[in-house]
Amino acid sequence: MRIVVQEQPFDLGAEVSAFAAGRHDLGAVVTFTGVVRDDPAKPLAQMMIEHYPGMTEKALEKIATEAQARWPLGDVLVIHRFGVLHPGEQIMMVATAARHRKDAFEAAEYLMDYLKSRAPFWKMEKGAAGEGWVAARSADEDALKRW
């Protein structure tokens, strides 16, 4: 398991290539990448991500540990950025490796669902219309119920 919380960009290609490299028993690698999304109706200049140093790493570790307990995973990677980001920039990624794809897919979805509403990150959007904190969506909280 590897958990990374950092301000600087990460190299998605290099991370995916290195992830679970040399593990010939793992037939499935699933990755998800979150990207700062622009909205033509409400142009975004930048997104500022605040987090809770210390708790963030613990919360992500807890979520990844729970995923490993639920699915037979060979490896798990979570990278999440904070600070100022611009439209099109990669915010975060998760990767899961398992013997079979179903476990890798499900575990990746579980990681995403939980880190949306259980990892201490907060997003503020700044654009021509001003700035404001992104409100949590009830759909994100509801998504946890299926697990």
Add this chain to the structure above:
Amino acid sequence: MIDVLYFAWVRERIGLPREQVQTQATTVAGLVDELRTREERYALAFSDLSSLRVAVDQELTDFDAPLAGAREVAFFPPMTGG
């Protein structure tokens, strides 16, 4: 003494990211009651607890949680990671 931390709009409303608080409270809710009586900006930040989340010693918990032995309490809005 306990370290109290604020994040996102809670930090903005209260006007500082962290402070040390001398408290007699035995639960998080008791601490919130003490803070509310301090000044208007605290009363405003804590006016609707359903829009707030709390962590004690970096573990997500609820407002009934005991404060015995706690070193750090953090208040923040629902999280928006990912």
